[in-house]
Amino acid sequence: MLTYVLKRVLSTIPVMVIVAVLVFLLLRLAPGDPAAVIAGDYATAEDVERIRTQLGLNDPMLVQLWRWILQLASGDLGTAIFSKKPVMELIGQRIEPTLLLSLCTIVFAVAVAVPLGTIAAWKSGSLIDRFVMFFSVGGFSVPVFVLAYCLIYVLAMQLKILPVQGYKSPFDHGLFTFLRHMVLPVLALSVIFISLIARMTRASVMEVLEEDYVRTARAKGQSEWKILMKHAVRNAAVPIVTVIGVGIALLIGGVVVTESVFNIPGLGRLVLDAVLARDYPVIQGLILFFSFIYILINLLIDLSYTLFDPRIRY
Amino acid sequence: MTDTQVAAKTTGAAAATPVLEVRNLSVALPKGADRPFAVEDISFTVGAREIVCVVGESGSGKSVTAFTTMGLNPKEVKPVSGEIILQGEDLLKKSDAEMRRLRGEKMAMIFQEPMTALNPVIKVGDQIREMLEIHTDLSAAEQKERVLEVMADVSLPDHVKMYDSYPHQLSGGQRQRIMIAMALALEPGLLIADEPTTALDVTTQAQILDLIKDIQRRHGSGVLFITHDFGVVAEIADRIVVMQKGKIVEQGTRDEILLKPQHPYTKMLIGSVPSMTPSHRVEIDKRSPALIAQKVNKVYGGTGLFRKSREVHANKDVNLVVHRRETLGVVGESGSGKSTLARCIVRLQDPTSGHIEVEGADIATISENAMRPHRRDIQIVFQDPYRSLNPRRTVGQSIVEGPMNFGVSEAEADSRARELMEIVGLSPDALDRFPHQFSGGQRQRICIARALAMQPKVLIADEAVSALDVSVQAQVLDLLDDVRERYDLAMLFITHDLRVAAQICDRIMVMQNGVVVEEGETAKVYADPKHEYTRSLLAAAPGRDVAFAK
Structure with missing residues (x-):
């Protein structure tokens, strides 16, 4: 190991x-x-x-x-051409909103997508299944910014139940204000993620439900619901977790767009500003930073397989 | 459950009334299947303390019968008439919830492949305990205690420690014992075993059969035992039900069926079982070896970055010679290294060291490029004809691909393919069809034709008849023997089945843990085995005391 x-x-x-x-x-x-x-x-x-x-x-x-x-x-990402600040420091200043946005998105997406996909697999061919599949095709097809503006128009401008844009740190403004500002960006960003994970969950759980040990569980007199919870989901976990890892790349792209639309002062905005100004050291530093995070997360995900499947040993 | 309770239960369900009674059962197949009923108007009983074997070839409806009883058929396969009475209750009239209660408590099932039938990510002890969790109000501690009790009952070694093992950490026999323990946990009146020893080695099979007999005797349950193997039937059955294409053709006591079969189908089935007595072989000209292997070694693993990881010696200094027109059998249990040897010889795997001489060239360690011209000299037929043909290509395409890779023109390859189809007993018109349109036996014939299309000098059959029904098995064995003679082939026949080996091999080589422990003419080895392991293999072959016809 x-x-x-x-x-x-x-x-x-x-x-x-x-x-x-x-x-x-x-x-x-x-x-x-x-x-x-x-x-x-x-x-x-x-x-x-x-x-x-x-x-x-x-x-x-x-x-x-x-x-x-x-x-x-020598461990130095360089100094920004414009602000004359070290790139490392810039990243440090901007990382909090991005980190929290990504975290909320992943948690929300997994919490919605895994149950949806599991139910779709269980009731495959039913109305619920078809709805989930329809939703996930839609989720893949709509660009993040289109969805973001639609959400802003309906929920923020017409119904006026959520703020249009901006970021409030939970450390300065409290959890509630933070969450109120997070709802729209997280919704916009997570739709494509939910589509991806729900599809994978459905495929994976459907495959597991065909396995011999599911038949064994039925032969024991186990109920369908318990079979799903106890036997199917854990065996289906590895491909699902893998797709979450791959999806981090999608998330990084999405963060840049989402932060711009919702005016969130995070790394995504930093990327955009740096690109517009051709601030080479900042762009280079950020891309390296993102790739490092991507590799790190995927390593963690590979290691997490051992939690789901005792046959996997490193 | 205490001993007195068990005793009360067994005397309660007295032998007079059967545990299971199937009356005029018909089960419909979905539209578009090859016949309207999976099973049609079948009736039989299983008494308490009785082992009833349902025997038949694939497609006979024997498994559907078992699964219908358990209520585990897929939705499309519906019972349409008849009754299945389990200890007085008609199972076909039960709701899903009632069936769930009966499954596990009143009837339990053991499956064919214990590796896939157990959940790979749950500890085996907990998988047994699940049975108690579903059906009893015992506390967690009591449940665990009961699980350990049944684990001890099926003679699992060190069962306290094994409780926390995962299925992949156990051997095949241990896994099947876990399945049996699970089935026994609630002392059901009926135990259904669906080919429970088919995936196991002969020596393990013998132990599991003994265990099932022993358990049935001690617990007084009725056993419905599904199998295709008459050797196993001879070992275990009290009564036998013979099925063909969904119908019962004959039923009776073990001796009635095995010794005086009435129905032609039963006679044919019993007549197809290969005998343990080696068949007579013509003398081989020992001056022309086609394949020589010397000191072949194959080592897996062994390259760790910091510490030496575990090495497995799959083949250890294996020597062999196969002459032209000769069949050398390689027998052994799983893990003996026989398949690895086959794969090393055809260079589907690279041997770690040694010499393999085919037609005068040493191919053991040459590069993939240098190997290519030799590939046509040495061909292989695999075990599973369902998976070794590409489902998206026609049979013709699969057969001509090899020769065309070696520069044979399409027209010539095609005419060779047509000729070969006739030789293997199929119509040349079938070349345009896809593999799924053929039966298992026909597919194996196609695989043989595919191998022969390369005009090889050496043919390797790796468990080539193991997946086939006995009647088909006999035909494919005849075919292999026929093409061996016709094309002067040297044949290396890998098998775990000593009956099959007795029928086709001139000489035989017994492998254990990667080492050849005994080698000699088949008749001599069978009559007078020298090595302890060979003796145990021969002794474990089921149904030795019944003289099967061939």
Whole structure:
């Protein structure tokens, strides 16, 4: 087990290096120039050139890449071009809303999707099943921002039961205010997640219900409900948990959009602002940070398999 | 439950009234099935303290009978007439809730494959305890105590510790004992066993059969025992019910059916059971070896990063020679390494070390690319014809694929395929059909044709007849023997079934834990086994005291 964890942690290093190089190259290949943004609309070509030299952007690409890799190796994500603050510090300032938004979304999505999928599998072919399947196709198809604006229009502007946008930290404003502001973003963000997990749960539970040990449980005289709860769900857990892990990637994309729509000052907004300003160190740092989180969560998920299935040993 | 209660119960359900009485039962199949009824107008009884074997080939309706009694059939398979009376209660008139109460309490079932029949993520003790949880008001401690009691009753070693084991940590025999313990937990009057030993090794099978007999005697329950294996029937049955295509063709006591069968189908079934007496084989020319293996080793595992992980020696210094036109049998129980050996020889797995010579070339450790030209010389037929043919390709496509990979033109491969279909006893017109349109035996014939299309020198049959019904098994064995002669093949025949091995093998090799413990001419090994393990294998073969016809 320990060997396995160590191996997996070590194997993240090459992955991070590849991600770092790719991000670096992609950014340089994309059009746009931070120097031009800094210099403003009325700057002369000389001004821009001077700023480029100051920022080291005129050095050969490989030199820039090497400089950045060295910096990363010493544990430094770099300094933002505009705010002149270390990227690490920026992430630290903005992480709370994103973390809480993601956490609430995952908890809510799992709490809704797993029972829905399980019931759909149990009553497969019934009206409930068809509703769940219809909902999940819909959930996949509607973009997050469309859904977000619809929710804002109905629940916040017409019915006026929830705030339109903004973020209130639970530590400064209390849990209730925090939750009131979280409802809409979490709803908008979780729909696609719910669709994904519900579908997977349904497929997985349906498969388990065909297993011989479910027949054995019936032969014992066990009731259908208990069979579902005791025998089916736990055996169906591994693929469900896996899809939750894969879905983290979806969540990261969704966070950027959701935070913009609801004006939440989190990492998603930080990404967006950095992209618009071509603030290379911030973009690079954030993408590396997100990939690291993604890898870490998936490692935790792989380890969690041992909780569900005693046959899995690392 | 105390001993006096048990005694009261057994005397209460006296032998005079049967535990189970099935009267004129018909069960309908859904529309579009190959026949309207799964079982049609069947009647039989199971008395207390009696083991009744329902025997028949696949599709005979024997399992449907068992599942209908338990009320576990899929919704589409409905009983339409008749009665199933269990200790005075008609099961077909019961509601779902009442059936749930009866299942486990009045009747319990043991399934074929104990690995899949047990939930892999729940401790075995808790799985037995679930039975008590559902049907009794005992406290948790009392439940556990009772579970340990039944676990001891089925002779599980170290049962206190085993309570907390998961199914995958136990052996096949132990898992089946757990299933039996579970069925016994509430002392049901009727025990239904659906092919309970089919997935087990012969020596384990013998132990489980003994256990079932012993338990039935001690607890006085009636046993409905479903099987396709006449050897097992001979071991365990008090009475026998023979089924064919949903109907009972004959029933009677063990001796009546086994020794004086009346119905032609029963006679055919009993006549198809391969005899333990090796058949006479013609002398083989021992000057032309087609396959030589020397010191073949296969080791699994053993590469840990920090500590040495567990190594498994699946094959240990295995030597063998198969001559042209000769059949060498490799017998042994699961885990003996016989299948690994087959896979190493065809290079579906890479042997760790050793030499394997086919047609003069050593293929044991050459690269995959260098192996390719030799692939056609050595072909394999697998156990399960349902899964070894690609369901999305026609039979013809499956057969011509191999030769065409080696540059044979499509027209030639096609005409070869047509010819082979006739040789294996199928119509060449069937080449355009898909595997699911054939029966198991026909599919195995197709697999043999597929292997022969490559014009191999060596044919490996890995449990090639194990999944087939006895009557079909006999035909496929004849076919294998026929093609061996026709094409001068050297055949390596892997099997766990000593009866089958006796019929087809010139020589025989007995493997245990990856090591060859005995080797010799089949007749000699059977008549005078030298090794302790061979003796125990031969002794465990069920139904040895009945002289089956062939």
